[in-house]
Every structure is written in structure tokens, then in C-alpha cells.
Amino acid sequence: MHTDSHSPSQPTPGSRDIVESLQAAGVAPRQLLELDSGRALAQWQNRRGEVHYERPRHHALSIYTRAGDQARRLVNGQVASTGFPGAVCLFPAGSQSLWQIGGHFEFAHLYFNGLDLARCAEQTWDCEPDQVRLAELYHGNDKVLAQAGQLLALSDWQAPGQAMAMDHLAQWLLLQVVSRYSTVQKAAPEVTGQLSQRYRRLLQERIEAELERPLTLADMAGWVNLSPYHFARLFRATFGCAPYQYVQERRLTRARDQLRRPGSKITAIALACGFSDPSQFARAFRKRFGLTPSAYRSQAAQRR
Known part of the structure; x- marks a missing residue:
């Protein structure tokens, strides 16, 4: 079955029908990370009870990250499918499903909407967005997505x-969903070569100018008129690292340079370099340079 990629009405940011259904059943998210353009990632654990997804206004990808053999989908009161570790489910907007949970298991969710789906297909494969439909999938066996689920489960979503990085992973997951489980049904196109010198300079200048604000893969891809998929691959081929790694390195390098100058408070330096949490900044700085920001500043002062 395929369900229309465009729902009649979109939920407001931060309000998602599947999240509300889980919470109504007494389930609380272990982690929830809001991403760009209304997308979000969530990590859940459930133990028992029933959950009913009633025509959500958004799409959701679910990956079982631990156990799951006591999670069952019911149709007309009968067990239609049973979960397992690594099982993949896909809930298009407008779908309906009833779940019976008989034991502990953990799962990750990616939430996205019809616009995400259409934009991914149009930008990556030049498909007509109105023709993109998403399939329902219940307890599918997809080793690639199962491995991505483990990466989500093992990652510290709050790390500096x-x-x-999670936005980057969410874009990749969306691409996998469209290429495997929609009416597009095409492998991701091969990307070769590197960014032009003009685009390379443009990216370096724009990133430096906007380090203090949150940057997403879609933001940077838009600067050079590329889809996030093509941009990520060309960026890595050009700079030798993923976009989020490059941005993190530039932020930490700028912070190091500013710490050498007396006067500015460390908290102000963290904010000016794109770190909203001073403690996250301190951890990232120490991991990169082997010293806390305050210790580095003291050492730099002694050298003057």
C-alpha cells in the first residue's frame, strides 16, 4: 500500500501525532532532538500496553534498536506481524496501525513531512514531487537501516x-527511505568530482561568516544550489571530511584563537563560535586540544 506524501494539514513544530500517541500510552522519550525544517529524531523504550497510530499528519521511520520480539501489530484482533531486533517500520501520513507491547524494547524514530519527502525526491532524482508516494512497512528486514539505528542508539545526541551530525544522519535516512520505500524506487545517483574553486571559496567564506549560528546541511547545500545528498558527497571529496566535521573544527580553531586574547569571557567566546552550551564547548575544546578553555588561556598568558 502507498500513502499520499502530502497530508491534509501539517502538525505544528514540536507537536507530532505519533509522539502524542506514545505519550498517551504512558511512554516517555529517552531522547528527543529537533532538527531543521520540522524534522526530529527520538529514542524511545516501551514495556507493555497498546499504542494506536491513527492517521498521523506526518511520516515516521521506526528502527528497533534493542529487543522487540514482544512488539506485535494487530489487524482485526489478530497478530499481523511481530518485531525483532533491527526491525524497520514506516508509517506514512494517513496510515493506521494498532500495536500490542508485551515486553521491554527500544526503538528510534525519525519524523518528517510531505515537503521533506517531495524535496528529497525532486532534488536528488529530479522527480515530480506530486508523484512521490511512501509505502507502509511493518517489521521489515533492512540491514542498512538497522545499522543506522544502532548508530542512533549509541550516539550522545547532546554532545558538542x-x-x-544528527541532522546529516537524518538527511541520509530520508534519502534511504525515498530510494527504498517510495514510488521513486531508484538507487541514489553516483556523485563524482569535487566542488569548483568558486564554490569552495564561497563555502569557506560563508561558514566563517556564520559560525556563531546553527548551521544545517540544507543551509550549506542551498548556498551552492545542490541537494543535501550531492552536497555532502562533493564536500567530503573536496575538503576531506564531512560538513559537520569541518564546521566543528573551524569553530574550535576560532575559539582557540580568541582565547589567546585577554579580555573576552569564555562564555562569550563559546557563543561567538556557535556553542550554545558552555559545558559542551569545554568538553569539545578539551577533546580537540587536550586542555580546558580556561587552562589553555592561562597557558597562553604565561607565554606572552
């Missing part, structure tokens, strides 16, 4: 620079 992690939000951008």
Missing part, C-alpha cells in the same frame, strides 16, 4: 557539534 552532535546536532549537526
Whole structure:
């Protein structure tokens, strides 16, 4: 069955029907990370009870990250499918499903909407967005997505620079969903070569100018008129690292340079370099340079 990629009405940011259904059943998210353009990632654990997804206004990808053999989908009162570790489910907007949970299991969700789906297909494969439909999938066996689920489960979503890395992963997951489980049904196109010198300079200048604000993969891809998929691959081929790694390195390098100058408070330096949490900044700085920001500043002062 395929369900229309465009729902009649979109939920407001931060309000998602599947999240509300889980919470109504007494389930609380272990982690929830809001991403760009209304997308979000969530990590859940459930133990028992029933959950009913009634025509959500958004799409959701679910990956079982631990156990799941006591999670069952019911149709007309009968067990239609049973979960397992690594099982993949896909809930298009407008779909309906009833779940019976008989034991502990953990799962990750990616939430996205019809616009995400259409934009991904149009930008990556030049498909007509109105023709993109998403399939329902219940307890599918997809080793690639199962491995991505383990990466989500093992990652510290609150780590310094992690939000951008998770946004990158969410874009990749969306691409996998469209290429495998929609009416597009095409492998991701091969990307070769590198960014032009003009685009390379443009990216370096724009990133430096906007380090203090949150940057997403879609933001940077838009600067050079590329889809996030093509941009990520060309960026890595050009700069030798992923976009989020490059941005993190530039932020930390700028912070190091500013710490050498007396006067500015460390908290102000963290904010000016794109770190909203001073403690995250301190951890990232120490991991990169082997010293806390305050210790580095003291050492730099002694050298003057």
C-alpha cells in the first residue's frame, strides 16, 4: 500500500501525532532532538500496553534498536506481524496501525513531512514531487537501516557539534527511505568530482561568516544550489571530511584563537563560535586540544 506524501494539514513544530500517541500510552522519550525544517529524531523504550497510530499528519521511520520480539501489530484482533531486533517500520501520513507491547524494547524514530519527502525526491532524482508516494512497512528486514539505528542508539545526541551530525544522519535516512520505500524506487545517483574553486571559496567564506549560528546541511547545500545528498558527497571529496566535521573544527580553531586574547569571557567566546552550551564547548575544546578553555588561556598568558 502507498500513502499520499502530502497530508491534509501539517502538525505544528514540536507537536507530532505519533509522539502524542506514545505519550498517551504512558511512554516517555529517552531522547528527543529537533532538527531543521520540522524534522526530529527520538529514542524511545516501551514495556507493555497498546499504542494506536491513527492517521498521523506526518511520516515516521521506526528502527528497533534493542529487543522487540514482544512488539506485535494487530489487524482485526489478530497478530499481523511481530518485531525483532533491527526491525524497520514506516508509517506514512494517513496510515493506521494498532500495536500490542508485551515486553521491554527500544526503538528510534525519525519524523518528517510531505515537503521533506517531495524535496528529497525532486532534488536528488529530479522527480515530480506530486508523484512521490511512501509505502507502509511493518517489521521489515533492512540491514542498512538497522545499522543506522544502532548508530542512533549509541550516539550522545547532546554532545558538542552532535546536532549537526544528527541532522546529516537524518538527511541520509530520508534519502534511504525515498530510494527504498517510495514510488521513486531508484538507487541514489553516483556523485563524482569535487566542488569548483568558486564554490569552495564561497563555502569557506560563508561558514566563517556564520559560525556563531546553527548551521544545517540544507543551509550549506542551498548556498551552492545542490541537494543535501550531492552536497555532502562533493564536500567530503573536496575538503576531506564531512560538513559537520569541518564546521566543528573551524569553530574550535576560532575559539582557540580568541582565547589567546585577554579580555573576552569564555562564555562569550563559546557563543561567538556557535556553542550554545558552555559545558559542551569545554568538553569539545578539551577533546580537540587536550586542555580546558580556561587552562589553555592561562597557558597562553604565561607565554606572552
